[in-house]
Amino acid sequence: MPRAPGRAGANRPPVGYTPVMAEKREVARALLDRQRQTYAEEAGIRLADRPGPLYQLLVLTTLLSTRIRAGVALAAARELFAAGYRTPPAMEAASWQDRVDALGRGHYRRYDERTATMLGTGARLCLDRWRGDLRRLHREANGDPSVLRRLLIEFPGIGPTGADIFLREVQTVWPDVRPYADRRTLAGAERLGLPANPRGLSGLVGEGDFGRLASALVRVALGQENAGEVSRMAAAR
Template sequence: MSHRDLVASVLGEHGGTYAEQAGIRLADKPSPLFQLLVLSTLASTRIAADIAAATAAELWDFGWRTPERMLASTWQERVDALGRGGYRRYDESTATSLADTCELLLDRHRGDLRRIRPTGQEGEVDALLDALQGFPRLGPVGAAIFCREVQVVWPEVRPFFDDKAIGGARAVGLPDDPATLGALVAPTKVGELAAALTRVGIASSRQR
């Protein structure tokens, strides 16, 4: 089977981004970018990605799609919403860190993550990863998740494949070089491929 055939098979079985799964209509606008930041924060702990997506969707159901609206909620309301989404192990600490994230986003970036969007210059993706890790509980894993997903609307980040996506590529016999992987699909599909390969990588690691 050719690499392109393998990619088509992976997308057919595992396609769709995690942002889509979490009910985020991703666009280069403050609100959906904030939502992606929240999803990345939730997914960066030892919680299954599906639970993180379901929990994020629970938060949106309460209208907490902007930092201002998130901050208008009470700590207990956030704890309860996180618990209903299945995020019970870290619900209390995460309820606090989400408020801290909102305050930092408003104070440092005026609530708009487009202020740290790369312009296409060399080294800017690394700078973006560093900037993202300035948010509470968003370490290297969470920052990579954000970049993996945001490349759908920030082409300057493409092609971005984090370690889990690269692991998925190796598991199915695809190249592990990001540029080579990205060239196997249309530019607008790179983010979806990265998410699909991440799911493959996670499934593969569970089988070991």
Template sequence: MSPTTRKNPRDRTEKAVAQALLDRQEATYLAQAGVRLRNTPGPLYQALVLAMLFSARIKADIAVAAARALFEAGLRTAQSMAKASWQQRVDALGEGGYRRYDERTATMLGEGAELLLERYGGDLRKLREEDDPKKALREIPGLGPTGVDIFLRAVQTIWPEFAPYVDRKAQDGARRLGLPTSPDRLATLVSRRELARFTDGLVHAALDKPLADDVLAEAKPA
């Protein structure tokens, strides 16, 4: 039996698991927050805000709800976030259920918006042009290494120089599902346009064992 023949069943199994996961993760976390991602200042900033909210030890659905509440309050750009009062930011976060970290996060959102305005005119496409965009992202208040991973995972379909972007939490999900952890290997299981949704799904699997078990059961041949 040739090496190619030996690996085909495993490849089919991995692709079946990936598809079952995509069926469960119908939209990216960013889409769930009401954002249609494009390479324009507003959606990119909204992706950054969601990454900041996810950086705290808080449930994913609460982070998504808080992001949606901020955006529905009109805080969709660095300009509007900086212009809003601290109390307005606190109130919007509270509306989304993000109460444990609302005051500190409201402060960091304001400081981060001011920094983006000062350095890039509020346009993250200019940050992308930096020699080291990841380093520049880490300098934004409230966006440590984890937040940078979350942001780049979200935007990898429109900033392809970072794709495939599979952070440690997504790799944890891949292990739980019996998938390879190599970003390049994982990228072969889905189309390029599905990478962000797929990696979001891997994170979901890392955080939710029953979901991972359901995915594996669904992917198992009858």
């Protein structure tokens, strides 16, 4: 008896589906279940494509770019924001000592004086070059990550690693940057047996989750998340 049209293959998995890919997706989901916040969110930044949150991400990037523990940088960022230094004018108007004191309250002491100076200089650059609005930087680069990196590196204290941090986090609100995965993201992916390339990783989660996945993989690379526990959690599902 002939089969009804469309019945053959009706229960087949989607094109490109493999058991291995399914396993990798479970690992990515397990990681996201364990790490629900990006670094920006943990610093108290409600990231959006608006001048204030984008500048706050720049501040966090400056703090994370030094050789200091991420937890200390996050605490220092929260102290700066709690003190009201959430915009370039507010950061520049604060005295150097006020910035040093806020950093100190976050235990950001080893680099506090130099970083306080860089934050003031960076705020002035943001005002002079971009009129306090990093969306202008985004538009000038036309969403090209290589151009964005070059423009970001002009800010004091932000080198190639800092530019990677900013782009990794900002891709949640600048979709044309996605999928962006820096070397630390890819190192974390390798530890979990996930694809060590941006396109491969992007196939494991929805577009809206890729920025969070990238941030979570950095935590794996830095030892802030246990790769073995993530894998066991995925296998137990």
